[in-house]
Amino acid sequence: xxxxxxxxxxxxxxxxxxxxxxxxxxxxxxxxxxxxxxxxxxxxxxxxxxxxxxxxxxxxxxxxxxxxxxxxxxxxxxxxxxxxxxxxxxxxxxxxxxxxxxxxxxxxxxxxxxxxxxxxxxxxxxxxxxxxxxxxxxxxxxxxxxxxxxxxxxxxxxxxxxxxxxxxxxxxxxxxxxxxxxxx
Numbered sequence: 772x773x774x775x776x777x778x779x780x781x782x783x784x785x786x787x788x789x790x791x792x793x794x795x796x797x798x799x800x801x802x803x804x805x806x807x808x809x810x811x812x813x814x815x816x817x818x819x820x821x822x823x824x825x826x827x828x829x830x831x832x833x834x835x836x837x838x839x840x841x842x843x844x845x846x847x848x849x850x851x852x853x854x855x856x857x858x859x860x861x862x863x864x865x866x867x868x869x870x871x872x873x874x875x876x877x878x879x880x881x882x883x884x885x886x887x888x889x890x891x892x893x894x895x896x897x898x899x900x901x902x903x904x905x906x907x908x909x910x911x912x913x914x915x916x917x918x919x920x921x922x923x924x925x926x927x928x929x930x931x932x933x934x935x936x937x938x939x940x941x942x943x944x945x946x947x948x949x950x951x952x953x954x955x
Contacts, residue, residue, distance in 0.1 A: 795859065797825045797883070799847065799876060800866040800894070803832040804928050807840070809894040810864050811921040812913035813939050815840045817862070819916065829869075836924035851875045864892040864941060892941035909941045 796817055800806045806814070806826050818824040818841035826837055827847040837844045860883045869876055870893065883889060892909065913921065918937055925932050 794822045794861040795825065796822050796862040796864070797827060797860055798842070798864045798894075799827045799869065799880070801828065801847075801869050802830045803828050803834075803837060803844065804830075804930055805866055805895065806842075807836045807921065807924045807928050808930055809866070810939060810941075811836075811840050811924050812917035812936070813864070813911045813941075814842050815917040815920045816911070816914050818842060819914075822861070833927070836928040839920055839924040839927060841920075847876075851879060860889045862890045862892065864894050867893050867895040867897050867942075891944045893944050894939075894941055907943070909943050911939045911941065913937050913939065 794817075796814070798806050798810050798814060800809075803826070806828065814824050814826070824840070824842035826842045826844045827850050828844065829847045831846070834844050863880055863883060865876065865880055870880065880891065913936070921936060922932050925936075
């Protein structure tokens with residue numbers, strides 16, 4: 772049985788696809804600082820476990836914090852404007868306000884889910900209900916290495932480290948075609 776996957780777009784000037792056998796994750800947020808703060812340890816742990824980590828942000832921040840965590844960064848606007856690249860993602864983390872406010876992001880996430888094989892996680896502090904109702908928290912306990920590398924990435928991004936930086940909390944979410952309606 773073949774699985775049809777479509778999803779993230781890719782800028783024409785960059786080869787976005789690598790080995791099809793690696794698991795892939797994408798983190799989508801308005802800023803690199805939010806990625807580091809809310810998902811930096813999770814990203815590091817998965818990348819060191821062999822996943823391909825892609826980060827899409829709207830800002831053009833210094834890439835050093837992302838390089839410390841092992842991810843590859845792309846401009847969100849360029850990816851949204853490009854045609855789909857046909858990738859399967861195994862995990863997507865998207866910042867809550869960006870998901871709610873941008874129909875293009877919602878469409879991209881929906882297309883990227885590839886036959887419901889993708890886990891969708893919502894990051895940030897402002898997510899009370901998931902697209903299909905209330906969702907519970909998912910806690911990722913950072914490895915010791917992830918804590919150290921996240922601390923370095925936070926410092927490189929000029930973000931103060933928090934007291935509880937050994938756990939990152941996400942919300943698991945499900946999406947449906949109804950989420951694709953434009954936000955008024």
